[in-house]
Amino acid sequence: MKNIRQFQIQTMRWRSTATAHTPHVSAGSPEDLEVNNEFITAKHYSEVPGPMPWPIIGNTWRMLPVIGPYQISDLANVSYILYKQYGKIAKLGNLVGRPDLLFVYDADEIEKVYRQEGDTPFRPSMPCLVKYKSQVRGQFFGRLPGVVGVHGEPWREFRTKVQKPVLQPQTVKKYIQPIEEVSDYFIKRMQEMKNENSEMPADFDNEIHKWALECIGRVALDARLGCLRPDLPKNSEPQKIINAAKYALRNVALLELKYPFWRYLPSTLWKKYVSNMDYFIEICMKYIDDAMLRLKNKPQSVNESELSLVERILANESDPKTAYILALDLILVGIDTISMAVCSMLYQIATRPEEQEKIHQEILKILPNKNDKLDASKLEKMVYLKAFIKEVLRMYSTVIGNGRTLQKDMVICGYKIPKGIQLVFPTIVTGNMEEYVTDCKQFKPERWLKQSSGYIHPYASLPYGHGPRMCLGRRFADLEMQVFLAKLIRSHKLEYLHKPLDYKVTFMYAPDGELKFKMTERPTS
Numbered sequence: 001m002k003n004i005r006q007f008q009i010q011t012m013r014w015r016s017t018a019t020a021h022t023p024h025v026s027a028g029s030p031e032d033l034e035v036n037n038e039f040i041t042a043k044h045y046s047e048v049p050g051p052m053p054w055p056i057i058g059n060t061w062r063m064l065p066v067i068g069p070y071q072i073s074d075l076a077n078v079s080y081i082l083y084k085q086y087g088k089i090a091k092l093g094n095l096v097g098r099p100d101l102l103f104v105y106d107a108d109e110i111e112k113v114y115r116q117e118g119d120t121p122f123r124p125s126m127p128c129l130v131k132y133k134s135q136v137r138g139q140f141f142g143r144l145p146g147v148v149g150v151h152g153e154p155w156r157e158f159r160t161k162v163q164k165p166v167l168q169p170q171t172v173k174k175y176i177q178p179i180e181e182v183s184d185y186f187i188k189r190m191q192e193m194k195n196e197n198s199e200m201p202a203d204f205d206n207e208i209h210k211w212a213l214e215c216i217g218r219v220a221l222d223a224r225l226g227c228l229r230p231d232l233p234k235n236s237e238p239q240k241i242i243n244a245a246k247y248a249l250r251n252v253a254l255l256e257l258k259y260p261f262w263r264y265l266p267s268t269l270w271k272k273y274v275s276n277m278d279y280f281i282e283i284c285m286k287y288i289d290d291a292m293l294r295l296k297n298k299p300q301s302v303n304e305s306e307l308s309l310v311e312r313i314l315a316n317e318s319d320p321k322t323a324y325i326l327a328l329d330l331i332l333v334g335i336d337t338i339s340m341a342v343c344s345m346l347y348q349i350a351t352r353p354e355e356q357e358k359i360h361q362e363i364l365k366i367l368p369n370k371n372d373k374l375d376a377s378k379l380e381k382m383v384y385l386k387a388f389i390k391e392v393l394r395m396y397s398t399v400i401g402n403g404r405t406l407q408k409d410m411v412i413c414g415y416k417i418p419k420g421i422q423l424v425f426p427t428i429v430t431g432n433m434e435e436y437v438t439d440c441k442q443f444k445p446e447r448w449l450k451q452s453s454g455y456i457h458p459y460a461s462l463p464y465g466h467g468p469r470m471c472l473g474r475r476f477a478d479l480e481m482q483v484f485l486a487k488l489i490r491s492h493k494l495e496y497l498h499k500p501l502d503y504k505v506t507f508m509y510a511p512d513g514e515l516k517f518k519m520t521e522r523p524t525s
């Protein structure tokens with residue numbers, strides 16, 4: 001709020017001088033002049049349209065149970081409603097304990113913000129995690145507490161250390177075979193899970209979470225955690241890790257928007273959040289410690305290309321804590337995101353037989369024999385499957401939007417927006433706007449193929465975000481989805497024979513209901 005007040009005083013000053021200067025540009029080049037003119041002619045921040053705040057409680061009441069019209073589970077619709085009511089920029093202001101939220105639905109303006117974000121972009125999500133990492137368990141996390149819920153220089157320093165090993169295609173390729181092994185085993189388990197109608201159990205989404213944790217275990221810990229064992233008890237450690245990671249992510253929106261009072265008083269929800277995080281770290285650390293011990297005792301590989309992700313990080317780092325903290329971050333955000341994306345992919349495949357057949361035919365050509373194994377060049381050839389994945393993420397973006405806290409004043413959609421405001425880029429809306437995507441209402445994976453004639457604005461559908469802060473796990477996420485779907489559809493036909501499901505926001509946006517897919521083995525060739 002202090003920033004907004006400063007900004008208002010500043011803009012009053014600009015208005016009172018005929019040859020106004022903005023605080024961050026000096027009139028010189030034609031571009032500077034253009035920016036200056038933009039600031040002079042832009043409308044004041046207070047004129048940005050949006051729902052009227054109530055006295056004292058502002059707009060937070062809109063998220064409250066019963067009386068509030070905005071439900072967290074319905075945030076995707078709220079994004080649409082704000083767009084329909086107010087246009088390409090809408091302000092949800094006067095929220096308890098937090099800066100205003102400014103929804104931007106203009107892909108050109110989104111591009112402008114991303115292009116100017118500098119090398120320490122600020123993604124405002126999860127202030128509860130910021131407080132947990134920096135204050136509640138500040139001693140444990142230390143000076144470089146990872147990337148999630150970390151900002152400024154500490155974020156940049158940590159991200160620089162891990163960026164190359166995590167995103168290097170060479171490292172990712174090393175995991176094709178391990179992810180294939182985990183996925184093959186999971187598909188076998190799915191066959192065993194089938195009921196008398198050949199359908200998956202009602203809690204199949206939990207089984208997908210186990211597959212996701214098993215994949216992350218291979219990537220971040222070099223270990224098979226045994227999550228897919230048929231006899232895994234409900235109170236097993238892997239299941240507890242899944243529950244704790246889900247709890248941590250799924251309560252962020254509640255803590256941030258519905259019950260933000262933890263900022264002032266340690267509310268029950270906040271205390272639960274802290275004890276859940278403590279518990280999550282305690283169990284994960286056991287597995288991470290085991291992994292580190294195993295790696296320490298393993299004969300050193302001289303060839304860098306042989307090294308796993310963790311080994312690469314350990315080889316470049318004198319402090320093993322980097323590998324520990326990276327593993328915690330990847331496990332925390334890498335289970336529920338990919339699992340809910342896979343739930344969405346499976347639902348779309350099962351309910352779109354024509355597209356499923358195209359995927360099947362493509363995979364058959366690439367893997368003609370039942371026991372053929374995958375490699376990088378085969379995955380490369382799966383252009384239709386990759387396009388299908390992109391199209392699901394466009395129409396049903398698993399993460400419904402991204403955000404940035406403005407680090408300098410900017411003109412957006414013709415309004416002067418002060419530093420400190422939190423921008424929301426609702427991918428779920430912009431990815432479905434005709435202006436940015438030709439025939440946006442049609443599900444058309446072909447639009448992503450090279451020869452397609454349709455138009456897609458490059459900043460309208462960004463499921464993994466953009467720029468230096470873009471999703472750190474995106475290469476693994478793409479690999480895991482591709483490998484699992486390719487292997488499943490190569491060998492099985494998938495159907496969904498129940499009432500159509502609606503999509504809902506938990507933290508992720510995914511089908512809401514029991515995923516009782518029918519799975520029929522295809523004749524082997």
Ligand code: HEM
Binds near residue numbers: 159402
């Ligand atoms: C389909 C699945 C996934 C989607 C849609 C997704 C989406 C996103 C988005 C939108 C961001 C914010 C990026 C930005 O600010 O520009 C993000 C950040 C992040 N994601 Fe993902 N993600 C997925 C899977 C994963 C997986 C599997 C992992 C871990 C293995 C992961 C790890 C991360 C991390 C660590 C960050 C924080 C990066 C930073 O702040 O530096 N994600 N993800």
